[in-house]
Structure formats: structure tokens, C-alpha cells
Amino acid sequence: MVRSRFKILALLLTALLISGCRGAKTPQGVTESTRQGQRVLLITGGHDFHQEKFFDMFFSLGDFRIDTLHQPVANRSLLSDTIDLYDVIVFYDMWQEISEQEKNAFINLTEIGTGLVFLHHSLVSYQKWDDIKQIRGGKYYERSYDYPPERLSDYKHDILMDITVKAPHHPVTAGIRDFRILDEGYSNIEVIDEVTPLLTTNHPECSEIIAWAHRYNNSRVVYILPGHDDKSWSNENYRRLLANAITWTGNRLEKYPFPIIGD
Numbered sequence: 001m002v003r004s005r006f007k008i009l010a011l012l013l014t015a016l017l018i019s020g021c022r023g024a025k026t027p028q029g030v031t032e033s034t035r036q037g038q039r040v041l042l043i044t045g046g047h048d049f050h051q052e053k054f055f056d057m058f059f060s061l062g063d064f065r066i067d068t069l070h071q072p073v074a075n076r077s078l079l080s081d082t083i084d085l086y087d088v089i090v091f092y093d094m095w096q097e098i099s100e101q102e103k104n105a106f107i108n109l110t111e112i113g114t115g116l117v118f119l120h121h122s123l124v125s126y127q128k129w130d131d132i133k134q135i136r137g138g139k140y141y142e143r144s145y146d147y148p149p150e151r152l153s154d155y156k157h158d159i160l161m162d163i164t165v166k167a168p169h170h171p172v173t174a175g176i177r178d179f180r181i182l183d184e185g186y187s188n189i190e191v192i193d194e195v196t197p198l199l200t201t202n203h204p205e206c207s208e209i210i211a212w213a214h215r216y217n218n219s220r221v222v223y224i225l226p227g228h229d230d231k232s233w234s235n236e237n238y239r240r241l242l243a244n245a246i247t248w249t250g251n252r253l254e255k256y257p258f259p260i261i262g263d
């Protein structure tokens with residue numbers, strides 16, 4: 001146990017060193033509120049993506065201190081004490097394997113109030129873990145699992161979506177107006193009633209609510225459906241949305257006891 005914890009700590013330290021070498025740029029249009037130096041862990045794995053373009057976009061979002069981990073190492077790191085140091089964990093993974101111990105550690109993060117941002121295909125993760133739907137605020141029902149046909153979700157690449165800002169006064173939509181984006185849509189996903197819808201689309205091949213804010217235990221949570229490839233990552237509204245989501249979720253509730261819209 002001590003040995004494996006040491007190993008995880010070593011991995012985290014390696015991640016810290018690697019990410020420390022990458023300079024964070026501040027692009028035009030990122031709001032001042034993103035410049036808070038929050039410590040962010042970005043988790044990837046289980047789904048292909050254009051790594052260079054994605055990481056370039058992510059590391060240029062603002063003044064965040066970013067580490068990255070790939071699955072399955074990322075889930076093992078949940079068992080490390082150092083996981084508590086992160087203000088926000090961003091999930092761009094699509095992963096199914098998670099031990100009972102790792103599930104407990106995941107839920108513990110929501111008790112200490114770590115911010116959670118789920119992106120795009122992370123809505124497909126953990127088909128067999130019921131709690132994740134409540135934590136994340138929704139679920140994509142993947143067809144290789146045993147669901148009734150009418151419950152299955154579907155996807156469609158390269159659809160042109162008109163996006164409406166549903167919650168214009170929410171901190172996560174600050175600086176964003178209605179926009180159009182060419183991206184992959186998911187249809188027939190489940191979105192739980194408790195979430196605050198942030199963005200919607202009326203595209204027939206995509207579910208209506210495509211971004212939401214949520215709270216689980218003491219964690220602020222945001223899910224953003226767009227983000228399959230560079231067509232979204234290069235979109236100014238998308239980048240601002242993501243930067244805002246990290247900032248908002250990373251402001252732990254105990255540090256900001258006054259009411260904030262969206263809680």
C-alpha cells in the first residue's frame with residue numbers, strides 16, 4: 001500500500017514537472033476572472049483526439065496551473081493524498097474501469113468541494129456506475145451495454161448547431177452570446193432535473209441542453225457537450241466557456257460563502 005502510494009505520488013510529481021515546463025499564454029477574450037492560478041488536473045484517455053491541438057488550446061486558456069494524467073493512471077491517482085491539492089479536475093476521458101476504492105475517492109472529492117468539469121465524451125464514462133449520473137448531471141447511454149433500444153443515445157459528426165445562451169447571468173456564460181458551432185451532437189442523452197441549463201440547441205440531431213451547471217455535495221460541476229475536435233477548440237466562445245467553467249467550479253464553496261448565481 002505504502003509502495004503503491006509512493007508510486008502514485010511519483011507519477012503526480014512527474015506530471016507536475018512536465019506541465020510546469022509548458023508556458024501558459026493568455027489569449028484575447030479570456031476574462032480577467034480566469035487569471036487566478038487555480039490548480040487544474042486534466043484527465044484524458046479511452047478516446048482518440050488530436051492531442052497537440054487539444055493541449056495547445058487547453059494550456060492557452062488562462063493562468064491556470066495545469067497537470068495532465070492519462071487513464072488508467074488518472075484513476076489510480078484518485079487514491080493519492082495529493083489529489084486534494086487540485087481546485088478543479090477536468091475530464092476529457094471516456095473510461096469504464098473504476099474500482100470501488102476509486103469510486104469512494106471520487107465521491108470524497110465532492111465532499112471536499114473539488115470542482116469538476118466534464119467535457120464531451122466524458123458523458124459516456126462509467127456506464128455501470130449509477131452514482132456518476134448524479135455527480136455529472138447526465139448520461140450518454142452507450143449501445144454496447146444492455147439498455148432498451150429506446151433508451152440508447154446516438155451521435156452525429158459535423159452538424160451545424162445554433163446555440164442559445166439559456167442562463168446569460170450565470171458566471172460560466174459570462175461574455176458569451178448566442179453562437180453557431182460545427183461539432184458532433186449527441187441525441188437522446190439523459191439530463192437530470194436538478195441541473196441548471198446553460199446552453200441549448202434546437203438541432204434535431206442533438207439533445208436540447210448541451211451545457212449545464214450542477215452541484216453535487218460540495219462540488220460545483222459543469223458539463224459541456226461540444227468539443228470533439230479543433231472546430232470547437234478554435235471557437236472563441238467555446239474557449240471562453242471552458243475557461244469560465246474551470247474558474248467557477250474551482251472557486252470552492254467554503255471560500256465563497258455568499259450566494260452566487262447558479263448555486
Ligand SMILES: [Zn+2]
Nearest residue numbers: 120121184228
Ligand atoms: Zn466526439
